[in-house]
Amino acid sequence: MSGTKRTVVMSPQTRLARHRGGPRRPRRMPRLETAELERARALRRAQLTRGLPTLGALFALVFGMPLALSELPVLDEIRVAGVPLSWLVLVLVPFPTMSLLALRQLRRAETLERSR
Template identity: 55%
Template sequence: MSPQTRLAHARGWGRGRWRVPRLNTGETERAAVLYRRQRRQGLLALVALLGLVFGLPLVFAVWPELDHIRLAGLPLSWGMLAVLPYPAMVALAYWQLRRAERAEER
C-alpha cells in the first residue's frame, strides 16, 4: 500500500458529507454569465488548437517543398513538426488563461 493511500485511510471519512454551497440570486446569475463566457472562450482556444494540430499536415500537403529545405541536416517540415507545436500550445494556454482571468475580474 502506498504511503499516500495509508494517509487517506488514516484520515477517515469523519469530515461529514460535502455539500454544494448555495448562491444567492445575484451571484447565481453572475456565475452563469461567467460560465458561458469562459466556455465560449475555451471553445475558441480549442478551435485554435485543432487548427494548429490539423493545420500543420495541411501546410505540408500544400507546400511539399518544405521536405527539401534542410536546417542542420533535417528537413524543415520535420523541424516544424517537432518544434513548432509546443511553443504554440504554451502560448495558446497562456492566452486562454489570461482571458479566463480577465473574465473573472469583470
C-alpha cells in the same frame, strides 16, 4: 506450492497511503444564493464563448499544420542539421503555440472574472 509464507512488498509511499486510510471525501461546494448563481452561470457562459476562438485556433494548428506541410513538399528537401525542415516544424511549432494559446485563454478568462 511450498509452505512458506508470502511476504508483501510495497514502497514506503504505499504504506503511508494505507496508513492514512481510504480515499478522501470530496468537499461539498457551498450553496450559492440566487444572484451569485446567476452571476456564476453568466460568467461560465461568457468564458465558454470566449474560449471558442482559442478552440478553433487549436483545431487549425493540430489539423491544419500537417495539411499545410503536405502542400509544401519543398520543406522536405531543406535540411537543418540533417533533419528535414518539415519535421522540425512539426516538432518545434505546436507546443509553444499551444502554450501561448493556453496563456491567452487564461488571461481572457481572468479578465472576464475581474470585470464581473
